[in-house]
Amino acid sequence: MLLRKNAMMDTIQWRKWFLLFIITLCRTLDSINALKCYCNSETCPNNTCETDGYCYASTSLENGVQKFTFHCIDRVLLIPPEHPFRCSTPKTRNESVAIECCKSDMCNKGLRLELQPLPPEPTGTATAWQVIPWVMGLMVLGVCAAISFWWAKRTRNVMKRGSRPLFQGEDSLCETRHHPLMGTATIRDMIELTTSGSGSGLPLLVQRSIARQIQLADIIGKGRFGEVWRGRWRGENVAVKIFSSREECSWFREAEIYQTVMLRHENILGFIAADNKDNGTWTQLWLITDYHENGSLFDFLTARTIDSATLVKMALSVATGLAHLHMDIVGTKGKPAIAHRDLKSKNILVKSNLTCVIGDLGLAVRHHVASDSVDVPSTNRVGTKRYMAPEVLDESMDTRQFDPYKRSDVYSFGLVLWEMARRCGGLPDEYQPPYYDCVPPDPSLDDMRRVVCTEQRRPVVPNRWHSDPILLAISKVMKECWYQNPAARLTALRIKKTIANVGTPDYIKL
Template sequence: MDDEADQVALDRLVNIIRNEEQEYNEEEKRAIKKGKEFYEKCKVIEKIKKLSCADKRVEMKLVQLDGESLVTGIATTVVDASVEECAAFQYFLDSREHKKKSEERKILEQQIRHVNSHTLYYSTTRQISTVSRYRDWRSKVTWLKEVDGSICIDFSDTKDTMEEFPVKEGNVLASAHTVWIFEPEDPIGEIPQTRVTFTSRVDAGGNVPAKAMTYISKRFGAVVSKLRMKFDKGDEIAEYKTGGSIKLTRDKIEQSLLVDSFELVFERDRKGDRVSLARGAFGNVLVADYHSTRCAYKEIHPADLSDATLKKFFLELKLIGTLRHPNIAQCIGVVWEMEEHGIMFELCKNGGLDDFLKKHAALGLISWKNTETVEAAHREMAKRSVKKNGTIAMMLTKGIGLKSRWAHEIAKGSAFLHGKEPAILHRDLKGANVLVGDDFTAKITDFGESRHLGGVIEEEQKTMTPAVGTPHFMAPEVFSTDIKDKIYGKAIDVYSFGMLLLELFYDGRISKGFKKGWGHLVIMNRVSKGWRPDLKLVREEDEDLADIIEQCWSQDPSERPTFQDIIIFFDEKLKQLEVESEEEEDQIDKTKKGTKNETIPTERDEESGSDPMSKISLANENQEKSNIDIANKNVRKKEVKEHQGADAIDPMDIFAMAKLQDEKKVTKKRDPDDQQKVILKIASRNEDEKQKVEEITTRDDEYEGLNVQQKQMKAMLGKQDFWLL
């Protein structure tokens, strides 16, 4: 049980180091800087004394003895693990394994206090010899991951904890500066390799027997050897060198999912490099074409495939390989070859839900429901030039109520997983693990932490116990130390969904719901005691939404709703949204109709004054113009039909088509007599109106020289249109 609990905590720390960005204060940055300077300085020490080590794969490169109480040494080795795994193991000072071996290392007492995810205080009391007084060390420990992938852990003396952990009477306060450097090297097949360098300078204080100092220096090699043996994969490396490793892992994959790498065509930029959408846990997410189907290719670097990640990888494939649901990211296939490893998923170029919200939420186009604020944002954006079928154009179409639709779709996808036999628990439901499809559909992805619920195999039952996920989204029973909470159920995903709703509310920034400066350990401690984020802002916007979130957060898993309950809740939300949208459209239609019935003043209105007869005459004149347009169109249709009847043109005969084009130019000037007949027929429908037109034409000297028919035509068509005939 202790080993299992240690592994859970170690895996969580590995995930933090690998994936979570850290913020460092100036003091922490100075400590790391001094640690690196100390490491570089020790590498060029001139006085060298080599020591042998029981582990032949560990080299004690440099050891310097300065008198009886001061020793400086460097030990190096190569470990069969990733830099994150090595660093996590050395930083995990409060592991049960570490405490068990304290007596062996002559540590009489130790206290650890975590400051945040990357810094802690470490205080110890040690016996360095039977004839010397006990020594106390007070250290501040900080780790930092560099851009190049290397990791540094610095152990420096500190006085910060003197009041909390004072030096005991009779003990001597000793001094030490220790630096661990972890540098990635080329993997051996799929097994990652890390070069580890341990550098330490210990001042035990006072007079210390040489024998005791020799023991301390040899401990340098023992500590490094312990790390190497923790992750030793000598057998796997030997198997790989005989060609068995790839076959062994490939056989574990469902044969129907296997795809040959030559079937993929990767998109490339101008430099010829593969186009990357994002960086995943194991490698880049690339864009590829698979038999005319564009897909996202989740690249996997063998250097990251430790035993734990391999197990997680194959379990994820087993779970998602055959899942088919509109709100689950579909697995298309798997490439597993000597030089190429990856999983193919349906392409969702909008990326993760959290990043999508962070990028676009500021526009104000995405909302839970229809509000005056979001309507104003839509009206303002609609005035701008927007790329057709682009992201913003889509948000203008679907943005109102989109958060409610996303929540509804995620709930449906989760209900589908829980409805499988046996049920599938996602165990890491959050915005980063939900993709936004090209049509804005939400699709659940990343099943690396997922498990079947209630497996019949004993080993499968055991996999339900580790505390996994992201602390902000983890249910209290997941990281509980109470044995009754060790086997948990579907309700953990419901809790995570409640937090995901809060993440949606804060536009992809879940940290806004938590106190600033709270690290993961603090969050887990507070949540386990019943603390939850404040929902005041949520309640101000939507009382019902705040209520459903609170239900999902219930401390008692049995009191949380099921995903079927949640689907019903958002069904009602979306129905209400549809009703409001229909009512708004009706109001817009009424407004438009009202506008059409109003008389809009024109220049001709102003010239004719407010005479009612003038307005009636103008309206009739406009109607006549409309009738003439229709008549002209009918004439053109007749001409085209007659022309095509006997002399149909072969579309491939470009010379005949050119000739027809010239003839069309001529036919635009139609016979005036035909046009006059049509116009006179329309004009004679109402004798009274014809008389009014004649009265108008006799008053205008610009009609001089025209016959009666031409005057009537000019009165109805206007001067400009008349001379175009």
């Protein structure tokens, strides 16, 4: 009996050692397969990072001082995989940014990229032989410009004549039809034809040259990332969001989110292209989107009041856009669920028909269903403190799960509803931001934490709303959006369906 017990103990001990050996072997293989790169970021232990993509090295000028950056780029960030534009240096003169990627252990440590120097200024007096080539070149250029102008005018006349039948007796087969990709095509035509509506934005080859074709007209906004301009491209207005080179991560992240497959929606800001442009001193990072002359919802509500029908239309359009963001579309070209993380009236734009679109996706997170993980941007930016949910303010939210991010968006949407409802009705209130009567104009995290988490206060609902069935119904929805308990809040889809029923006789009777 004792011998049998000793044999069993030996067998168990042997199995433990064998399992420990297998685990150690797997970890060793994983460590061997991972690409090790040099990293000078504070977040990298021992100045080393590991990745399944490329080692990254870049240099740029900041306040006249050359700065070097070394890091890793994961495979999921390589867009497109065969020639990722994050690894490409813009091919312009007087470049202030140089980028290079490589794929071997610590290969980026020895890379010392050099910026292209400014061309030397000419010295001395030009001789006749030096001037003659310039004069000849200008003459040739003038002749070419005259020929181009004549050809463009002739082509325009031919196209006008070609829009009618060549012969009056011919049928429709003899008519000249304009192809949508000709000069008369709109931006929306080009996007829908080249992407079949499944993606977002123009083809990458068009995007990489669009910045040189846009004429900036006037500035329409400023933020912590940079500036927003109204520009003209192909005879249409576009909005150009210009990031500084220091905000490269924010620019790349927002462009990446906008190009998510199946993201394009009538209530999501239309993305056109992402490009970079060298202005001779530093590199600008451009994000080109649709232009809406009414501006942001914040600007619109500050200047104008709305009636009940417009309130329902605006609220429903924002809820529809948020529901589309939060929804995942399953399929070979499916769309992952996305949470905004910075929903507020300044990040919502008003279209000409008074419906709204959601913009500024720089802080958005995506849900990977296969691994049940959350893709969080690597940026130091945080959301707007005034619109932060209680669980975000007191840092009790589980950032490893995706549902808490969606519930945080719903809380912010409830505050936006309150902003819109205040400007509605026969005796509308003047515009005020949420919690205007509780915190300073630029509140700190401690101010918001005290009001929202400790005192559990919410924006005041005016008494006049109780006598208006539309405002009463909207107030019920907003209260269900800003519950202290995140699990008790409505989903974006339920909000969309509820608001769609507001104003109908059956809903008012409930």
